[in-house]
Amino acid sequence: MSQNPFPLDKADLLKAYRTMRTxxxxxxxxxxxxxxxxxxxxxxxxAGEEACATGIMMHLNDNDRIASTHRGHGHCIAKGVDVHxxxxxxxxxxxxxxxxxxxxxxxxxxxxxxxxxxxILGAGAPLICGAALAAKVRGDRGVGITFVGDGASxxxxxxxxxxxxxxxxxxxxxxxxNNGYAESTAMEWAVSCDSYVDRATGFGMPxxxxxxxxxxxxxxxxxxxxxxxxxxxxxxxxxxxxVRFYGHFEGDAQTYRAKGxxxxxxxxxxxxxxxxxxxxxxxVVSRDELQAIDREVADRIEDAVRxxxxxxxxxxxDLLTDVYVAY
Amino acid sequence: xxxxISMKQAxxxxxxxxxxxxxxxxxxxxxxxxxxxxxxxxxxxxxxxxVTKGLYAKHGNRLMDTPLSESAYIGAAVGAAACGLRPVAExxxxxxxxxxxxxxxxxxxxxxxxxxxxxxxxxxIRGMVGAGFRAAAQHxxxxxxxxxxxxxxxxVCPSNAYDAKGLLIQSIRDNDPVIFCEHKxxxxxxxxxxxxxxxxxxxxxxxxxDGDDVTIxxxxxxxxxxxxxxxxxxxxxxxxxxxDLRTLSPIDWDTIVESVERTGxxxxxxxxxxxxxxxxxxxxxxxxxxFGALKAGVQMVTAPHTPVPFAPSLEDLYxxxxxxxxxxxxxxxxxxxxxxxxx
Numbered sequence: 001m002s003q004n005p006f007p008l009d010k011a012d013l014l015k016a017y018r019t020m021r022t023x024x025x026x027x028x029x030x031x032x033x034x035x036x037x038x039x040x041x042x043x044x045x046x047a048g049e050e051a052c053a054t055g056i057m058m059h060l061n062d063n064d065r066i067a068s069t070h071r072g073h074g075h076c077i078a079k080g081v082d083v084h085x086x087x088x089x090x091x092x093x094x095x096x097x098x099x100x101x102x103x104x105x106x107x108x109x110x111x112x113x114x115x116x117x118x119x120i121l122g123a124g125a126p127l128i129c130g131a132a133l134a135a136k137v138r139g140d141r142g143v144g145i146t147f148v149g150d151g152a153s154x155x156x157x158x159x160x161x162x163x164x165x166x167x168x169x170x171x172x173x174x175x176x177x178n179n180g181y182a183e184s185t186a187m188e189w190a191v192s193c194d195s196y197v198d199r200a201t202g203f204g205m206p207x208x209x210x211x212x213x214x215x216x217x218x219x220x221x222x223x224x225x226x227x228x229x230x231x232x233x234x235x236x237x238x239x240x241x242x243v244r245f246y247g248h249f250e251g252d253a254q255t256y257r258a259k260g261x262x263x264x265x266x267x268x269x270x271x272x273x274x275x276x277x278x279x280x281x282x283x284v285v286s287r288d289e290l291q292a293i294d295r296e297v298a299d300r301i302e303d304a305v306r307x308x309x310x311x312x313x314x315x316x317x318d319l320l321t322d323v324y325v326a327y
Numbered sequence: 328x329x330x331x332i333s334m335k336q337a338x339x340x341x342x343x344x345x346x347x348x349x350x351x352x353x354x355x356x357x358x359x360x361x362x363x364x365x366x367x368x369x370x371x372x373x374x375x376x377x378v379t380k381g382l383y384a385k386h387g388n389r390l391m392d393t394p395l396s397e398s399a400y401i402g403a404a405v406g407a408a409a410c411g412l413r414p415v416a417e418x419x420x421x422x423x424x425x426x427x428x429x430x431x432x433x434x435x436x437x438x439x440x441x442x443x444x445x446x447x448x449x450x451x452i453r454g455m456v457g458a459g460f461r462a463a464a465q466h467x468x469x470x471x472x473x474x475x476x477x478x479x480x481x482x483v484c485p486s487n488a489y490d491a492k493g494l495l496i497q498s499i500r501d502n503d504p505v506i507f508c509e510h511k512x513x514x515x516x517x518x519x520x521x522x523x524x525x526x527x528x529x530x531x532x533x534x535x536x537d538g539d540d541v542t543i544x545x546x547x548x549x550x551x552x553x554x555x556x557x558x559x560x561x562x563x564x565x566x567x568x569x570x571d572l573r574t575l576s577p578i579d580w581d582t583i584v585e586s587v588e589r590t591g592x593x594x595x596x597x598x599x600x601x602x603x604x605x606x607x608x609x610x611x612x613x614x615x616x617x618f619g620a621l622k623a624g625v626q627m628v629t630a631p632h633t634p635v636p637f638a639p640s641l642e643d644l645y646x647x648x649x650x651x652x653x654x655x656x657x658x659x660x661x662x663x664x665x666x667x668x669x670x
Contacts, residue, residue: 099443126402160399322444
């Protein structure tokens with residue numbers, strides 16, 4: 001093995017790969033099972049975007065908070081939410097992360113600092129300002145990360161939060177996951193500026209744009225602005241340019257895409273392939289080691305689906321509980 | 328020790344006492360300190376009507392002026408509550424709920440249920456409600472029914488300084504999101520209030536006047552109109568029981584039903600618009616659960632189905648008056664009112 005040229009040691013490289021592979025397999029499995037009609041409601045898949053969640057979350061601990069989006073499975077997995085509890089939640093089972101009451105769009109695990117996927121686009125930005133304020137009041141050096149897509153980057157809540165975080169000097173990182181589409185509408189049309197860095201500058205904070213399919217680019221850029229926020233330097237914006245391998249939701253025929261577009265991005269911009277090739281080429285990790293992780297992850301996802309299908313449904317009495325702490 | 332103070336002072340005192348008691352209580356809002364970043368006095372306003380005046384001197388940075396940005400700071404209060412603080416966020420006029428309601432009804436109200444009982448969101452959103460201030464359509468509404476409709480929210484609307492203090496202290500200690508509605512035309516009203524701390528439990532209505540002939544139920548400013556009406560009716564020999572709900576969610580159904588079962592007549596007074604409000608809610612509940620006790624159809628006295636007008640001559644017609652309440656009581660006593668139930 002040659003010298004490690006990467007900013008992470010081998011154990012962390014394998015951890016990052018395992019996280020990304022887990023997200024990919026989780027989403028690919030949902031894609032298949034949703035088509036079979038096994039899963040109620042609707043799901044939004046994060047496949048193709050794994051490097052972003054993983055590159056950021058590698059810098060966080062359970063004391064740091066994240067506020068996610070409707071496309072939240074990847075954020076959950078990277079933040080350490082239990083995959084079995086997530087799968088059971090998506091299947092609407094009582095063993096789910098939210099006891100079957102939230103579903104795909106509302107998975108949360110506050111003990112892991114995961115403040116919820118969110119069905120309201122842009123809603124996480126004000127919430128994470130509050131989480132960061134709480135960290136600041138307590139002085140516990142916690143940071144808050146909120147994710148929006150290029151679509152929700154136009155929401156007033158998001159823009160107001162950029163200003164509030166700057167005015168209050170909050171330890172927040174605003175991550176724009178720019179996959180080029182707000183549902184079916186092109187980012188190039190719907191976002192009035194050419195660069196999110198310009199938007200950040202307009203709110204008095206640094207902005208950085210990275211190739212979101214490059215795990216190392218995300219990891220390094222996120223590391224710097226998260227450290228800065230943790231040290232009291234204030235908020236920043238990180239734009240990750242990335243690709244969505246599936247539609248806005250499962251069942252989306254994606255007729256808005258150009259011919260051959262999906263095939264092209266899968267061939268040239270698959271963040272998992274890019275990461276694997278780089279670490280293997282550098283001689284730091286072997287293909288066998290990655291394949292061993294692939295097998296381990298596949299077994300885990302298979303077991304999560306099996307457990308979810310076998311798990312009990314919520315009881316009728318659960319309909320009326322958990323509305324208030326006390327009423 | 329008890330002394331006469333206004334509702335405004337009582338609210339200030341409740342905030343002060345709770346901030347002293349619990350370091351996780353923070354207070355935020357537009358101009359609640361006043362003048363942050365400006366070159367004049369430190370504590371220039373203490374809220375647009377001075378409700379939080381003087382608290383900055385006692386508690387410093389735990390009082391936070393916000394940018395004029397309701398979605399962001401109300402959402403931040405909700406997020407901070409989910410992370411262990413007890414924020415009290417002032418929404419200057421409750422009418423401004425329109426720009427930040429998502430953070431309240433889709434976020435704060437739903438966290439606990441959506442997350443399977445694993446979240447607590449002890450946030451208080453307090454703000455001014457009600458007409459009579461010549462503040463026109465966007466600064467005068469009684470939007471309480473919007474809030475009572477939402478599972479997960481608690482809704483409070485005191486009618487006097489004593490209740491305001493005890494209910495606000497309870498709201499801050501409560502582990503669920505609370506919408507605390509302060510009627511701006513009651514801010515100056517004084518009554519005896521103990522100097523020490525006390526909490527009034529939610530879901531306990533206050534019977535302000537006993538009577539056996541008719542039950543009048545209300546909350547907020549119109550409680551006082553109901554009391555005026557009851558005084559006038561007593562001169563004609565009609566004894567009205569007046570119930571002040573104090574909290575609208577949870578609501579004290581038992582006290583309402585117990586009273587109606589005794590009086591057989593019910594008038595519900597609500598400053599909100601007439602459709603799907605507290606009055607219709609209570610009328611329906613009594614119709615379903617105490618129908619046998621009713622000697623006459625339930626009467627509802629509400630604001631009209633219009634925005635709040637500006638012209639003082641019109642606004643005075645808008646808010647339910649003591650006369651309109653007394654008339655409604657007389658309708659329940661008339662043979663026609665009695666027949667409406669027999670038919």
